[in-house]
Structure formats: C-alpha cells, structure tokens
Amino acid sequence: MVEWTDAERAAIQDIFSNLDYEDIGPKALRRCLIVYPWCQRYFGGFGNLYNADAILSNPMVAAHGIVVLHGLDRAMKNMDNIKNTYAELSVLHSEKLHVDPDNFRLLADCLSVVIAGKMGTAFTPEIQAAWQKFLAVVVNALGRQYH
Amino acid sequence: MSLTAKDKATVQAFWGKIAGKAEEIGGDALSRMLVVYPQTKTYFSHWDDLSPGSAPVMKHGKTVMDGVGFAVGQINDLTAGLLTLSELHAFQLRIDPANFKLLSHCILVVLAIKFPKEFTPEVHVSMDKFLSALAIALAEKYR
Secondary structure, three states: OOOOOHHHHHHHHHHHHOOOHHHHHHHHHHHHHHHOHHHHHHHHHHOOOOOHHHHHHOHHHHHHHHHHHHOOHHHHHOOOOHHHHOHHHHHHHHHHOOOOOHHHHHHHHHHHHHHHHHHHHHOOHHHHHHHHHHHHHHHHHHHOOOO | OOOOHHHHHHHHHHHHHHHHHHHHHHHHHHHHHHHHOHHHHHHHOOOOOOOOOOHHHHHHHHHHHHHHHHHHHOOOOHHHHOHHHHHHHHHHHOOOOHHHHHHHHHHHHHHHHHOOOOOOHHHHHHHHHHHHHHHHHHOOOOO
16 A cells, blocks of 8 residues: 655645646646657547647647546545556556556656646645655556556 | 757757756756655765755756756767767766656756746657657667
8 A cells, every 4th residue: 555644645635725627637638749749649539639739729638638637636535545446447548448558657747747837846846756656656556457 | 759850949949048047957857856766866875965955966966957958069969979978877877777767857847847938848848859869878888
C-alpha cells in the first residue's frame, strides 16, 4: 500500500480544492496532443487535429479534457486505495479503448506542466514531488489490469 | 524525432528570451530534481547541502544551464558540438543517462512557472525535442 505523509495529503487536497477543471483539463489534453502527437491515434472521432491551432480550438478536445481531469477525483477521494479504485477504468482503457499505458505517463507530465504554469512559484519542489507521486500511483493503477 | 528547421528556430528564439534567467532556471530545475527524484541525490554525496536553493545546488544549476545554452549554439550538429561534454559525462561523471530525462522534465516545469505566457504548447514540444536530442548527444560516448 502507498504511504502518504500528512504533508503530501495536504498538498494534493490543496491542489484539487483550487483546481479549475474547465481551464486545466482542456489545457492538459491539448498540450498532450501537441507535445506527443502520437497520442492523437486515440481521438480519430474528434475531427480536426491537423495542427496546433486546430487542437487548441477543438471543442471535443476541450470537453474530453474536463472528463479526464475529473477522472482524478476518485483517486483524491480514495488515496489509500487507488489501486482498486481504478480497476474498472483500467479494464476499460485496456479492453475497450486499447490505450498504450505509456500514454498515461505522458498526459500526467503535461498535467504537471500546466499546473506548474498556473500555480507559479507556489508549485514548490515539495509540492511537485507530492503531486507527481500521486499521478505516478494513478498511472500505475490504470495500467494494472492490462494483460 | 529529429529537430526540424521550425524546432530549431523556436528553440533559438525562446532561448533568446530566457537566457538572462539561465542561472535561476538551472538552480530551480536542479533543486526540483533532487526533491522529486531523490535517487538523483546519489550523484552529489560530496556536497554538504542538497536542499532546494542551496549554494552548491544553485552554482551547479548555472553550470548545467550554461551547458544547455552552449548546446543551443550547437543545434545544427549536437553530436559533434557536445563531444567533449559527452566524454566528460561518459568517462568521468558516469551519470546514468536515464537521469537526463528527469532533469529535462524539471527544466520544462521551471519554464512553465517562469514563462507561463511564452511557454506555449508549440514551444514546449520544440524544447522537449531539443532536450531529448541534447541527452542523446550527451550519451553518445557512453558505449
């Protein structure tokens, strides 16, 4: 089981309590699709992803970014049982969506960059460490049911 | 995933804007790396203070970013341009090349913090590609 210090729990809760999902979600997914263009393979039905401008103005990307970000809520609420909390979503991403689990890590990195940009210097090294640890646990849980 | 002409132009233009803060960027990135990826501290057991912003960390952050700045100038042939630095890292420092991407990620985080408007997704992708190419050139002489 993952051990969390009080400081780590506080850092995570603090980030989520100030999180503007409608802003950060779209920004993170757009950045992921631009910085790691091979991720676009999973979004064939999203229309025009032909260049950065198209991705930045695509309403389906924006909407889905919000969905994905809310997907982290269950981890934040179940920090002591993230592994089991994501069992079903892991099966979904593996069996139905066929997403290479390495992509979870790429999106997590983009999310960290976007949150860093929003929080500025408040995103201290210690808070970055807690946040990236949290995302690493989620990423690991999402990849667990692949076989 | 080699650097296109557009990537090179983007990196050079962005570097022009940030070079003045290279020392701060390097120190902040290195500070973060040591906290976020504690295994990297194993390379600095000879320093007395590994805490974020400490004197040895800031000094070394400057050294590292001076290297990145040098690499920007060698962007048209990183392998040739970074030969000496590669030999240093391969034969003397012997830093596991897996660590290059950890520092690269921290540099990108610092750029997002210090230049929120300029560090657009397009700049991000070119910088990420550049730092990856830099890491490959740095690992050239390892084996």
